Amino acid sequence: MTETEHVRLLDSYDPNDFYCEMLGKDASLAAHTKPVRYRLGQLPVDELRNRARDAELELYNFGITFTVYTQKEAIDRILPFDVIPRVISAEDWAFLERGVAQRVTALNCFLWDIYHDQKILRDGIIPKDLVLGNPGYRPEMEGLDVAYKNYVHINGTDLVRGDDGGFYVLEDNARSPSGVSYVVENRHLMQRIFPDLMSNIGIRSVSNYGQKLHEALTEMAPDSVLDPQVVLLSPGTYNSAYFEHIFLAREMGVPLVEGRDLAVENDRVYMKTVNGLREVHVVYRRINDDFLDPEVFNPDSMLGAPGLMSAYRKGNVALANAVGTGVADDKAVYAYMPRIIKYYLDEDQIIDNVETHICRETEGLNYTLSNLDKLVVKPVGEAGGYGITIGPRASAEALEECRRQLVEDPSNYISQPMINLSVCPTLVDAGIEPRHVDLRPFAVTGKSTWILPGGLSRVALTKGSIVVNSSQGGGSKDTWVLE
Amino acid sequence: MSKHLLSRYAEAVYWLARYVERTENLARVLDVNETFSRDSRGGQNWQSILQLYRDEERFAETGQEATAENVLYFYALDQHNPSSIISSIHMARENARTLRPLISTEMWIQLNILYNHLRAMTRANLAEPRIARFCSFIKEACQTHTGITEGTFYRDEGWYFYQLGRWIERADQATRLLDVKYHLLLPSVDNVGSPLDVSQWNSVLRSAAGYHAFRRIHPSGMTPTDVTGFLLFHKRFPRSVRACVAQMEALLHDLKTTYDLRQGVGALEQLDALRSGLVNQTADSVVKSGLHEFLDWIQQTLIKVHGELGHDYFGYEEAQ
Numbered sequence: 124m125t126e127t128e129h130v131r132l133l134d135s136y137d138p139n140d141f142y143c144e145m146l147g148k149d150a151s152l153a154a155h156t157k158p159v160r161y162r163l164g165q166l167p168v169d170e171l172r173n174r175a176r177d178a179e180l181e182l183y184n185f186g187i188t189f190t191v192y193t194q195k196e197a198i199d200r201i202l203p204f205d206v207i208p209r210v211i212s213a214e215d216w217a218f219l220e221r222g223v224a225q226r227v228t229a230l231n232c233f234l235w236d237i238y239h240d241q242k243i244l245r246d247g248i249i250p251k252d253l254v255l256g257n258p259g260y261r262p263e264m265e266g267l268d269v270a271y272k273n274y275v276h277i278n279g280t281d282l283v284r285g286d287d288g289g290f291y292v293l294e295d296n297a298r299s300p301s302g303v304s305y306v307v308e309n310r311h312l313m314q315r316i317f318p319d320l321m322s323n324i325g326i327r328s329v330s331n332y333g334q335k336l337h338e339a340l341t342e343m344a345p346d347s348v349l350d351p352q353v354v355l356l357s358p359g360t361y362n363s364a365y366f367e368h369i370f371l372a373r374e375m376g377v378p379l380v381e382g383r384d385l386a387v388e389n390d391r392v393y394m395k396t397v398n399g400l401r402e403v404h405v406v407y408r409r410i411n412d413d414f415l416d417p418e419v420f421n422p423d424s425m426l427g428a429p430g431l432m433s434a435y436r437k438g439n440v441a442l443a444n445a446v447g448t449g450v451a452d453d454k455a456v457y458a459y460m461p462r463i464i465k466y467y468l469d470e471d472q473i474i475d476n477v478e479t480h481i482c483r484e485t486e487g488l489n490y491t492l493s494n495l496d497k498l499v500v501k502p503v504g505e506a507g508g509y510g511i512t513i514g515p516r517a518s519a520e521a522l523e524e525c526r527r528q529l530v531e532d533p534s535n536y537i538s539q540p541m542i543n544l545s546v547c548p549t550l551v552d553a554g555i556e557p558r559h560v561d562l563r564p565f566a567v568t569g570k571s572t573w574i575l576p577g578g579l580s581r582v583a584l585t586k587g588s589i590v591v592n593s594s595q596g597g598g599s600k601d602t603w604v605l606e
Numbered sequence: 607m608s609k610h611l612l613s614r615y616a617e618a619v620y621w622l623a624r625y626v627e628r629t630e631n632l633a634r635v636l637d638v639n640e641t642f643s644r645d646s647r648g649g650q651n652w653q654s655i656l657q658l659y660r661d662e663e664r665f666a667e668t669g670q671e672a673t674a675e676n677v678l679y680f681y682a683l684d685q686h687n688p689s690s691i692i693s694s695i696h697m698a699r700e701n702a703r704t705l706r707p708l709i710s711t712e713m714w715i716q717l718n719i720l721y722n723h724l725r726a727m728t729r730a731n732l733a734e735p736r737i738a739r740f741c742s743f744i745k746e747a748c749q750t751h752t753g754i755t756e757g758t759f760y761r762d763e764g765w766y767f768y769q770l771g772r773w774i775e776r777a778d779q780a781t782r783l784l785d786v787k788y789h790l791l792l793p794s795v796d797n798v799g800s801p802l803d804v805s806q807w808n809s810v811l812r813s814a815a816g817y818h819a820f821r822r823i824h825p826s827g828m829t830p831t832d833v834t835g836f837l838l839f840h841k842r843f844p845r846s847v848r849a850c851v852a853q854m855e856a857l858l859h860d861l862k863t864t865y866d867l868r869q870g871v872g873a874l875e876q877l878d879a880l881r882s883g884l885v886n887q888t889a890d891s892v893v894k895s896g897l898h899e900f901l902d903w904i905q906q907t908l909i910k911v912h913g914e915l916g917h918d919y920f921g922y923e924e925a926q
Contacts, residue, residue, distance in 0.1 A: 185711070186703070186718045352609070360703060372707035379707045396610035397763060397919040482864050570893050 132163045132171065133548055138557045144209050155605055161177050162320050163207065163395065163586055168554065175206045178316050187308050189363045189593065202305060203598030205549045208313065209560060209580040215325075215521035216576065216604045220486035222379060222474030222563050223465065224572045227278050230297055230451045230468035231568070234274040238264045238447065242315075248526070249459045257456070259449025261412060263419060267436055270343045271570055273443035277336070277407075278566040279303075279579075282474065284545035291477045292460070293540065297452040298444060299409050302579040302599075303565045304370035307332055309601040310577070312530050325606035326517060332565070333374020336407075337436060339569030340375075344404040351404035353377045354394060354395075356385070358410050358426045362574040368409050373593075387430030390437045399456040405441045406431075412446050454537050455481055455505040477542060483534035498538040500529065510584065511590070515541050517553040544589050549582055559583045561591050561599065576604040581591050610865070612761040615708055617920035618701040619764050621710075623771030625698035629691050630748035631779040631813075637741035638809045652677040658782055659689055678732050678826035681824060682740065684725065691744055692724045698751075710758035713751070720747045763865055766857050772877065773857075777850035778908050780837050781901045783813055807833050819843050833849055834897065835889030847904060848884045854911070880907045 125456050138146060145160065147153030163171075179201065182188070183546040188199035208214045211219075236243050237254055244251045254260060260594035280302025281293040310329050314321060337353060344351030357368040359381045372379035378394065386400060387395045393400035408415065414424040416431040434440045450456060456463075458479040478496070480487035491498060502510040512525040530535055548558035564578035580600040652672050661680075664687065670676040678893060684690045687868040692766045699721040700716050716804045731740055759765055787810050807828050820828075820836050820843075855877045861867045883903070890901045916922035 183722070184715055184719050186714065349690075360700070369703075369706040377707075378615070380612065381614070384612055385615050395921050397613055397616045397767075398610040398865070398869075401610055432869045 136548050136555045140537050144547045151497045156210045175314050178230045205600045207600045208603050209547050212605045213605050218397045225473050226570050227566045229464040230275050233463050235272045261447030264447040274448050276443035279563045286543045292474050295452040297605050301364045304367040305599050306577050313601045327604045329577040337375040339567045340405045343570035348404050353405040356379045356408040376447040382426045382428050385428035392434045392440045407443045475541045475570040479536045480552045488533045499541050559589045577602045613921040616767045618704045620767045620771035622701040624775040625694045625769045626751050627772045627775040629694040633741045633744035634813050638812045695721050712754050724911050766861050773850040773853045777847045781904050785901045814845050831889045869918035873911050876911045
């Protein structure tokens, strides 16, 4: 069989000059996907569609859903899943792994420093008020020693690949990054639906995430505890990421608790069991700092446990991630990451940042205002793709509105050049078309950092869109890291 | 170090079992109601089901006539009726969702599919020729749940609370069934032994899935007293009140010895009283001294058992 026959399924596929994760920029670049392309070529599109339908039904039956609340009812939606995998070569992965680990190490050094000596502020590497005046900065953390100087136990780094085939860091998620459940469930789904596509390709497993996470969390427990009790603290069934919380609790074999299951007595944290109170040593919390402890943070919070912070400060319980990591994944602080990495590690950053203009600085604001139609403007405090203005695609009115907001509150914004995100062949109604993707690898840090060989590839299913967030019509793909 | 079950999980798994058991019983009652509900003049009386579940008032609020079609819809698919099949399965599913870190994936998937299936159903699925099919579908779904649970659920404390939920609900359902049916079906003297009378008691037994078991110990004849005695006192029939009580006692003792649980005394005391009340009675004497009062006493005691479990294990606060 010739190469052209192999790619039958992709015959009419045209990546439109974008960097393609399956084909590269020219076929020789993507040699690593050849076996996958060959096998995809054996599948008629109809067969692919049938299997995609099976996959969707299975996701629905499994309840691998997130919940959308309308005024009338709660609707369980599946995160749309595209069956054509995104494949990453071993070389690319080795590079990403080093880059992500470097970033996590630097974030932890940075957090330790700003909550202790604040050398980086005194040395003027990053503006003092950007850190100390940041809503994610928690004075309660000052002087608190966390195990192994480790704050970011679970980190998600959002990466994109540009036209040049190079990877860039779009942002760090150092609070409660979500999505890892989809990485694992997508893989298990692919194994059931496409065993023929996957056999003998040499795909690295993602199944041990739960064990690795549990191991790392256990390492964080107070020293004196021999058999630490780890729990996952969730806001409860109404949270849209509840599925992931269940997944993680299951995979780790630990109880999923809600605030009402916890009690703090004499600065020790307990959970309420059928045989009375049992001590808890490590809390993997999936609720924000604000809601952790009504005695210290938001007094109206019903989600956390009163007294938790006091127990934390006494060293009787570990929290993952630590309190106060929000300052490190702030979009404005992000702009300083190359300098932060250099400062603590004396290394150049391995994966580049996207060029970022900080609108709180006059220079950055002026540049942004005079190049508004070429830039992507992002609010620094928002997540989920909200409030973004994509200059080259925005209407005149939208640009004007953006300009108005920039002038009114410049320090709330950063701007970046528009990156032409790489594409993946994706099954859509019209056939197989290119759709833009990003990549979020997950790093787990206990005594050392481990990176799950895979990651969440989010795909913007709307034609031409570069917004991959699930709240904005994004889906996901299985991500294969080759051996 | 033994890891004890979270109180909230214990309660959720107990309710999971209760709701599935409740659903199965309701499906049985609806299934046999066609014959069951005919009075001595052969007319159909769908009010009896409303009485059985003490739902007359709630049904009246729907503003509908108590026709077969409306009552069926009310009990099968009406999401506003908290005791409907769909509501019970919804609650079972919500509890299962809470319990996903604890229960098997198969248990969850089956309930999730069942609930989604029910949500997609309409009145057309309940049209007369399909009632039996609908009820069989529900019964089988509940039995599938029971089978999956038996075959996959890890046997630790959670399993005990699951079973406690199932047995307490089953005992309660047996008393409710007898309570209304007895009064409703109690025949006038000249009807005793008539074909209609026998067929109605037949239906009571079938509602409790006990016809064949009953026949094994009463090869001929079928008196109201025999049926009542069978459903209340028979040790070997797995839906009799006495069998349910015995199971609960054994489970609570096991929880104390195997898992070292300090609590549970209150529930055991209540169950002890219940068992004494059951073994020292005959169907004849109960019927003579007032079946309704006796059934009411059982129900009240079961409520106390539930309260004690809630207080000792689920973290309920003291009664106000």
